Amino acid sequence: MSELALLLSGGMDSIALAWALKPSLAITIDYGQMPAAGEIRAAAAVCTSLGIRHRIVRADCTEVGSGDLIGRSADPLAPSSEWWPYRNQLLITLAASAAIQEGLTRLAFGAVSTDGSHVDGRSEFFQALNQVLGLQEGRLTVETPAIEQTTVEFCRRVQVPFDILAWSHSCHAAEYACGNCRGCNKHRQCMRELGYGDY
Numbered sequence: 001m002s003e004l005a006l007l008l009s010g011g012m013d014s015i016a017l018a019w020a021l022k023p024s025l026a027i028t029i030d031y032g033q034m035p036a037a038g039e040i041r042a043a044a045a046v047c048t049s050l051g052i053r054h055r056i057v058r059a060d061c062t063e064v065g066s067g068d069l070i071g072r073s074a075d076p077l078a079p080s081s082e083w084w085p086y087r088n089q090l091l092i093t094l095a096a097s098a099a100i101q102e103g104l105t106r107l108a109f110g111a112v113s114t115d116g117s118h119v120d121g122r123s124e125f126f127q128a129l130n131q132v133l134g135l136q137e138g139r140l141t142v143e144t145p146a147i148e149q150t151t152v153e154f155c156r157r158v159q160v161p162f163d164i165l166a167w168s169h170s171c172h173a174a175e176y177a178c179g180n181c182r183g184c185n186k187h188r189q190c191m192r193e194l195g196y197g198d199y
Contacts, residue, residue, distance in 0.1 A: 004143075005099035006108045007091060008054070010042030011183070012151050012168045012190060013110035018046055019165075020158035021145070025102055026052050027095045032062035033069045033084075035171050035183075042169035049164060057098050061090065068172040068181050079117060082172040082182055088120035092129060092142055100138040111144045112151050123147055151186070152193045162196060 008014045008026035018026060028043040030036040040056060047054035066075040068082040075085060084090075092109065099107050115121025126144050133140050146154040155165065170187035171177045177184050188198060 003104060004106045004108055005095065005102065005104045006052075007095040007110070008043045008046070009110065010039035010046070010167070010169045011110065012155065012165060012170060012187060013112050013146060015042070015046050015165060015168050016151070016155045016158055016160045017108055017110050017146065018050060018052060019160040021108055022050065023052060023108060025099065025104060026054050027098050028054065028056050029091050029094050030056060030058045031090065031094070032060045032065060034071050034173055035069070035169060035175055038169040038171060038175040038177075042167045045167045046164060049167075055098055055102075057094050059094055068183075071173070080182060083118065086120070088118075088125070089129065096133060096138070096140045096142075100140060105138065105140045106143060107140055108143045108145060111147045112154060113148055114150055115147075151190050155190070155194055165194075 004021060004023040005025045005027055006014065006017055006021060006023040008018055008028050010028065026043060026047050028040050030040060044054055062070060065084050066072055067078055067084060069084050074081050074083060096107055111121050119125055126142055130141050133142065149157065168187065170183040172181040172183040
C-alpha cells in the first residue's frame, strides 16, 4: 500500500480512486451533511472490501451549511442547489489534519473534470490550496489524479469493478438515495454510461 491518504466521501469518484490507488488510509468527513450516514456506510464497505484502514472525522459545521446538503435553501451566491460555502477547502483542511496525525503528507481528492462548475473543483483551486498548505508545518500536498477526466472516463480507465462501485452513495439530500437530487441524477447517468442500466 502507498503512504497516501484519500478523502473518501463514498461517492463514485472517490471510490474509483480508492480502487486505483489503494491508499494506506481513507478519511471520511461527517461535517453535518444530510447524507453523512450513507456516505460513511458506503466508504466503510469499500474500505473493508479493499483492506484499507478507515478513519471517520466528525466536525459539526451545520451552522454554516446551505443548500441540499443541509436541507436548506441555497445561498444566493450558489452556482447549484448543493453548494456549501468553501466546502472543499473545509473538507481538505479536516482531512489534512487527520492525515498529518497519521504521519502522511499526501492526500488524494476525487475531483473530476465536470466539477469545474464549482470554483473549488478546478485545477487552479487545488494549485492555490497546495501553496497555502505548503507554507504550513506538515507541508501536506493534495493530489487530484482524475481531474482531467469525467467520472465515467476515470472509472473506465481504472476498471473499477461493479461490486466496488455499487457501494457508492451520491445523494446530496439523504442517507438513502432520494432519486431526485443532482447527485442521484449524476449517479444514475454515470451508471447507465458504464453499462449498468438504472442500478
